[in-house]
Amino acid sequence: MIEKVVLMCGAGHSGSTLLGLVLGSHSQAFYGGEMKKTNFLHNPKYPPRKRFCKFCGPDCPVWSDFRPGPGAWTHAELARKVGLPVVVDSSKDLDWINEHLGHAEKAGARAYLIYLQRDGRAVFNSRVRKGGKAPERLALDWKEKILQSNQLFEAYQGPKLRLRYEHFALQPHLTVERLCQFIGIPFEPAMLEFASFDHHPLGGNAGTQYLVARAQESPARFSLSKERKEYYDKNGSQIRLDLRWREELSPELLALFQSLAGAENQELAWDEDLPAQP
Numbered sequence: 001m002i003e004k005v006v007l008m009c010g011a012g013h014s015g016s017t018l019l020g021l022v023l024g025s026h027s028q029a030f031y032g033g034e035m036k037k038t039n040f041l042h043n044p045k046y047p048p049r050k051r052f053c054k055f056c057g058p059d060c061p062v063w064s065d066f067r068p069g070p071g072a073w074t075h076a077e078l079a080r081k082v083g084l085p086v087v088v089d090s091s092k093d094l095d096w097i098n099e100h101l102g103h104a105e106k107a108g109a110r111a112y113l114i115y116l117q118r119d120g121r122a123v124f125n126s127r128v129r130k131g132g133k134a135p136e137r138l139a140l141d142w143k144e145k146i147l148q149s150n151q152l153f154e155a156y157q158g159p160k161l162r163l164r165y166e167h168f169a170l171q172p173h174l175t176v177e178r179l180c181q182f183i184g185i186p187f188e189p190a191m192l193e194f195a196s197f198d199h200h201p202l203g204g205n206a207g208t209q210y211l212v213a214r215a216q217e218s219p220a221r222f223s224l225s226k227e228r229k230e231y232y233d234k235n236g237s238q239i240r241l242d243l244r245w246r247e248e249l250s251p252e253l254l255a256l257f258q259s260l261a262g263a264e265n266q267e268l269a270w271d272e273d274l275p276a277q278p
């Protein structure tokens, strides 16, 4: 039976897939990925990457026959299916989060809200790299998402925590220990070895997931660009701070982001240098 649900808010490309995989490596927790994508399950109108488990594809033991009955709460059904009391969801969609905070309350489950925050310039760079939208639009989308996430986080009266991606990446052990304390589950050091566990997420960052697939010797499912694959191959599944934006973002794009969203990024800007290698 479900006891706890962990929901994440914030902008995409802020490390939520990594955080989900780490939390989902706890013996009491299951990471469902971006569970808003349960809306796409069994609907052939949507592309496979939106409606199948990112690791198993159509033959997933968790999602392939997952069909909550009418009126059932998705997260409670999932907890029952996998036999674990804690469900982790990295959807970040604000309407979805609000809806499921409400469901949790009705079901008597405790809902924990984590606001994952990352330097907007890094998020912007990831989105630009992914392409598909004009940089102006991406900067404005980021700003809008941050303003809305701030509102949601401030309004929520239950257990909540702000977590900086940069702290998580630089001090994973300490951060995850603190997170476990927050959620009220005993810290398990093996969680940091997230790539050695089985996961069944819907949606999420293919680069981070590639690390898991590679550790489990099934990397074929993820088609990353050559540069991206090289980056992940070089760094392995050790959690580390990703500051690629400092090399990749052109001065023009940086100036554009600063002019459109610099004020909102002021608190989030991470300008510290990396600690010296031990």
Ligand SMILES: [Zn+2]
Pocket (backbone or CB within 6 Å): 053, 054, 055, 056, 057, 059, 060, 061, 062, 063, 199, 200, 201
């Ligand atoms: Zn699966």
